[in-house]
Amino acid sequence: MAGDTEMAVIAHDPSMPTQTHAEVTRDVVRTITEAPTRGYYILVGTMAFLTAVLLGTVTLLLKHGLGLAGYAPPIMWSVYITTFVFWVGIGHAGTLISAILFLFRSPWRTAVYRATEAMTVFAVMTAALFPIIHIGRQWIFYWLIPYPNARYLWPNFKSPLLWDVFAISTYLTVSSTFLMVGLVPDIAAVRDHVSGWRKKLYGALSLGWTGADSQWRHYTRAYLYLAALAAPLVLSVHSVVSWDFAVSIVPGWHGTIFAPYFVAGAIYSGIGMTFTLLIPLRKMLRVEHMITDYHFDNLSKLTLFTGTILFYAYAMEYFVAWYSGSTYEQTAFWRRAFGPNWWAGWAMIICNAFVSQLLWFKKIRTNLTALFVISIFINIGMWFERYVIVVSSLANDYLPNAWGQINPTWADWLVLLGSFGWFGLWFTLFYKNFPIVAIQEIKEMIPMPRKKTHGGGH
């Protein structure tokens, strides 16, 4: 019978959820209503402590200035800008999965997109702190915004740094609204299956959603257009971040390859962070049947793809430096590999270009312990990539008598550590209070039961 064949095909499709509609609601609502474990409280406590460390260090920076963080000529961009680029990059995987794969109709994105989209929003929230910390006179950061002021001045629209203000603030706004729009029907489903204060809270947050046809009609179209807007946005954001460097004439920064190189690196680092977060999370929330090996296998292929682009970009950077015949360019790259910071240069190449090549093997792609370990290498490697780009070029530009050495201090490291606390605090609070797997989109994939046994429909 046609219906049987259809069902048999579905049974073999690993992207297909195995549950019924009611089971999906039940399993996801359980992750919210289940009492938090002791471990969860310890996790939240640790993240809150690290956030306090961040706030404390930033307060000291406000009081004493950036000298506390070892800022000295010629290296006026260092750990904070490195960390800014690192966190913006993390965000990119989320939007790739939630928007770009939505437009490509990739069925495997559904189970993991909510977690990665939340990761995006919190990573961009973390990243946005860093330019403000970095500018020194943090209390006048709003001078970056073009508004009519008593100084009769406007910001310089030819500066890539101002482009970045527009790119990052647009990205933060659009990715958080995209997350919230996706959440509304799911929050309504939670509202209908909880009681007491939770019912009131989720009732208010669901904005009167009932799943009526008059709501779906506009919602589904709007979601499509939001995805269509978010897709080019995500590519533009890291391109603009790369132009912060590439538009200057500093050796090692002034490369046309920078925009695609940064976008690939961003997605690569973001999927790395996705592994770091999701592998323990699916176990803690007991959603292993929803986020399966199949999803990790696909995420790994994406990591392999972007990792290989990075491999090419690294090789091309060195090749172009040699081929350019420019002494300055050649010196910059020689010093990356054999200068005083050689360890950072090699950490980036090994962790990103080489470690990602392990993912050619299916055994590794489906071994979650291996993936978790690889993800840690990716996180470290991608931080070092930005460190190498930011610091090594500034340390050695055209005049050898103006060369300098980076000297990070405790204030650099505590802010970096604290940023993980700030990000982690938002993420841990989110996953225990909101549906971490998209209820509505998973249900959309499961065929609804039919009265007539034959196939048909869509």
Added chain:
Amino acid sequence: MAKHVPGVLGSFEHIDAACDAIRELKSSGHPDLTVYSAAPNHELEDAIGDPISPVRLFTLIGGVTGTTAGFSLAIWMSRDWPLLVGGKPIAAIPAFVVIGFELTILLGAISTIAAIFILSARKSLAGRPYHPRFSDDRIGVFVPCGADRAADVQQLLERHGSVEVSRDA
């Protein structure tokens, strides 16, 4: 409190049954149905037969406004304080593409979100009955009607396989 809308509410387990019922209700003079479902579904959309949502118009207008605003902002502000650097034009269009692009996305997205609120509010759902299972695994079909037609509607819903029907007319 919203005014209560009298009518009949049917609840379906099967998608094909719900679609058949909707089609028959539409053809028998009940255009103003409310169909609840936990997820969007193309079969239901076809049965309901509403035209494509005008959200795209909002997105387009928002996007075009953003592009215009981005370029005019950058050009006007640069000319308002003309500072000549390196002999480059004061209003340097290539440099302003980023601002124009980002504001296109920003205003396009904001107006798309606004569209969901504005367009959904055009049809008030106040006073129409709802059941929590509609966000779970059932499809709800609410037919607003007076007491005179309630019995016919109830019979129609049951005939198509509605598993639960409540009458409040």
